[in-house]
Amino acid sequence: MKRVQFEHSAVPYLFVAPQILIISIFFLWPAAQAVYQSFLLEDAFGMSSQFVWFRNFEDVLSSASWSRSAIFTVIFSVAVAVISITISLFLAVRADEVIRGAKSYRTLLMWGYAVAPPVAGLLGNMMFNPLMGDLYKAFNSFGFEFNHIQNANDAAFVVILIAVWKQVSVNFIFFLSGLQGIPKSVQEAATLDCKSAERRFWTITFPLLAPTTFFLLVINLTYAFFETFGIIDVSTKGSPGGATATLVYKVYVDGFIGADLGGSSAQSVLLMIMVSILTVFQFRFIERKVHY
Amino acid sequence: MATVTLNQAEKTYPNGYKAIHGIDLAIKDGEFTVLVGPSGCGKSTLLRMIAGLESISAGEISIDDKVVNKVAPADRDIAMVFQNYALYPHMNNFDNMAYGLRNRGYSKTDIESKVREAARILQLEDHLERKPRQLSGGQRQRVAMGRAIVRQPKVFLFDEPLSNLDAKLRVDMRLEIKNLQQRLGITSVYVTHDQVEAMTLADRLIVMNGGVAEQIGTPIDIYEKPATKFVAGFIGSPAMNFLTAKVSDDCKHVIVGDGVMLDIDHDVAGGQAVTAGIRPEHLSLANNGDGHINAVVRMVESLGAETLVYLDFGSGADNVTLRLQGTHQFAKNDALSLTVQADKIHLFDIETGKRI
Numbered sequence: 001m002k003r004v005q006f007e008h009s010a011v012p013y014l015f016v017a018p019q020i021l022i023i024s025i026f027f028l029w030p031a032a033q034a035v036y037q038s039f040l041l042e043d044a045f046g047m048s049s050q051f052v053w054f055r056n057f058e059d060v061l062s063s064a065s066w067s068r069s070a071i072f073t074v075i076f077s078v079a080v081a082v083i084s085i086t087i088s089l090f091l092a093v094r095a096d097e098v099i100r101g102a103k104s105y106r107t108l109l110m111w112g113y114a115v116a117p118p119v120a121g122l123l124g125n126m127m128f129n130p131l132m133g134d135l136y137k138a139f140n141s142f143g144f145e146f147n148h149i150q151n152a153n154d155a156a157f158v159v160i161l162i163a164v165w166k167q168v169s170v171n172f173i174f175f176l177s178g179l180q181g182i183p184k185s186v187q188e189a190a191t192l193d194c195k196s197a198e199r200r201f202w203t204i205t206f207p208l209l210a211p212t213t214f215f216l217l218v219i220n221l222t223y224a225f226f227e228t229f230g231i232i233d234v235s236t237k238g239s240p241g242g243a244t245a246t247l248v249y250k251v252y253v254d255g256f257i258g259a260d261l262g263g264s265s266a267q268s269v270l271l272m273i274m275v276s277i278l279t280v281f282q283f284r285f286i287e288r289k290v291h292y
Numbered sequence: 293m294a295t296v297t298l299n300q301a302e303k304t305y306p307n308g309y310k311a312i313h314g315i316d317l318a319i320k321d322g323e324f325t326v327l328v329g330p331s332g333c334g335k336s337t338l339l340r341m342i343a344g345l346e347s348i349s350a351g352e353i354s355i356d357d358k359v360v361n362k363v364a365p366a367d368r369d370i371a372m373v374f375q376n377y378a379l380y381p382h383m384n385n386f387d388n389m390a391y392g393l394r395n396r397g398y399s400k401t402d403i404e405s406k407v408r409e410a411a412r413i414l415q416l417e418d419h420l421e422r423k424p425r426q427l428s429g430g431q432r433q434r435v436a437m438g439r440a441i442v443r444q445p446k447v448f449l450f451d452e453p454l455s456n457l458d459a460k461l462r463v464d465m466r467l468e469i470k471n472l473q474q475r476l477g478i479t480s481v482y483v484t485h486d487q488v489e490a491m492t493l494a495d496r497l498i499v500m501n502g503g504v505a506e507q508i509g510t511p512i513d514i515y516e517k518p519a520t521k522f523v524a525g526f527i528g529s530p531a532m533n534f535l536t537a538k539v540s541d542d543c544k545h546v547i548v549g550d551g552v553m554l555d556i557d558h559d560v561a562g563g564q565a566v567t568a569g570i571r572p573e574h575l576s577l578a579n580n581g582d583g584h585i586n587a588v589v590r591m592v593e594s595l596g597a598e599t600l601v602y603l604d605f606g607s608g609a610d611n612v613t614l615r616l617q618g619t620h621q622f623a624k625n626d627a628l629s630l631t632v633q634a635d636k637i638h639l640f641d642i643e644t645g646k647r648i
Binding site: 185186188190191194195196207210 | 343344345367370374391
């Protein structure tokens, strides 16, 4: 097929120029810098640096703290994605059934979306404060020996809880609009064909929501990987002993606090590669199965 | 095989809007009943009440003498065909038809044979492995029909199933539905706004308006003796001509327009103002000046087999439609003389619209 060709003019390039400029300055250039830095070893005072090929990568991959952080990141991301998707799907299905006061319900459920991650982290921090935190007190008064300052599992629970809470409203919005996109007559046809509402959900509604669920899975994993930085920094700061430091948080700690620019750059390059592989995998293998 | 009985069935929405005002209806076993009316008349609501998709505010609906007001839609043993097909987009056509059977615990071999049989009847055998979106509108409609017939339900419900199809396909499917229904002998309720569909499909026709059944009867009964002015205007195409008229003092004529006298044979009080109705096909051309009505051509539509002529008469306030067989050549402003078949004149009360 022959495409219609219009005469070229500079105007379209002018329109996209600001966007390209922003991407170049804030994304491409730093990314290139990170790749470059990852091959350098700097002295402790940042006075000189030397090209060391892949030594930074070797160090990172052989370090116990990095593998520990990688394992935590995987558990954390999967937990956040699965739990927040499950909760928001449940909420969306219930809110979709509400007839009276539907708007207020939905608005209230969406409110969490407006909360910035560090603010969510701060809220969590206050609620789990050993001196005045209500949740901290509540858990302990129920007999759990809850101490997220010292216990790694408890600390992980706190960051997962905050991250999930923050993400539920985003997922809720997508699920609700997904549910409303299912033709009413299809659901009615299903009520004639199948008596059990639960079975109807799993055989009709859920499969029809699969593309939405897949999209949210991608979004939520990315969120758990990168955007939870603010939550972790304000709540646990990776404590106890780096048990709740995700890979992104570790990049920050090692690079900006530990002043190991080369090592932290190597980590971020590895992170970049991991996320690329994850994304390709998601779109290659999962997306095919969910679209009808 | 089943009967459907409505006993003062009513529907009032939570906002107070009354969509259905107490309808009584007894549908016989195997009967094809058509609900027809303009949009918003409540015909779909009534169908959905029978299906159980809308609650019943008052009165009772029974299927086979069993009141189903509180019975879940899936337990009413009905099948419904929707206007937009409402197929499950993520399932292939086989699964679409099998879904209802699976949920009712039929055995695998049973399902297989039932779906294959339905597919054979509807000529869908080659499309069972495909998904609905890979089919044309007519084929999707067949799958929707298949989904209804595999279960051999007590009652078929059709909610304007043909209105998304193009004109030719609509005629084909109309015949097919009628054929299928007669073959299977399943009691059916069919909703449409298309009066041709209504006339051709129905064993019994229910003309609805504003949530009320204006008239219930066979299509021909309704055509010949419309109970109200609304029914008279709704059934028949082109629509019946209505003329404001007055009954002469001797009760033997009505006077329309500028003193035109038409013979009537009705039991009606003299001097009364009425609406006189005459169908376009019951007017005929007369030799110049010999007819009852002298009128002027405003517009002509030639359909080949017949010609529709729109005329103004009297002071121009009244207009009539004339339906003639074959082709005719008329020009705008031609003067025509029309004869009215006296025994085909319908009189309606000017206030209530009821037939006199």
